[in-house]
Amino acid sequence: MRQKELMRQGGTAAPYTRAKSKVAAGILGILLGGVGVHKYYLGRIGQGILYTLFFWTGIPALLGIVEGIIYLTMDEERFWQKYG
Template sequence: MEENIVGDNEKYCTKCGSVITKEAVICPKCGVKQPSIGSSGEKNKVAAGILGILLGGLGAHKFYLGQVGTGILYLCFSWTMIPSLIGLIEGIIYLTMSDDDFNSKYN
């Protein structure tokens, strides 16, 4: 039985497990799009969750996710404490969301 060993410039396909180059966007064997890891500009769900929990009342998590209009709305109504409650709930949602769901929605 042949064993595939991954080199420095290779990775495994997330669907079929074939050895492909690290830069491959689509697996040449099965045609499945590979997740982009470490791309610049990607939003981190842990950072978004912590910002939502700690600074949700000021809309920090919304600014981080690029939703500037909603962030300004949270900031304007921060004195009511309602954005703080919503930010807490959204922070928990971000932290419990799967990586694929978070990436498809915010990255």
């Protein structure tokens, strides 16, 4: 919609590129979620640090699996609005 507005005003619209991959975030969450790699990938550095600090408890690994599945099943538009 923003591109159409820019085109009407005579400007050019840069193509929208999605920097974060939903599939990559999901796989990282499932495989390496215990140390918070998926959080670092999504730009949530503070949460990634918490996952890294508490990886020895096993809780971040369980959360990583659940979050990875959520990322993979989430609607693409909603994923990019939240993390893109």
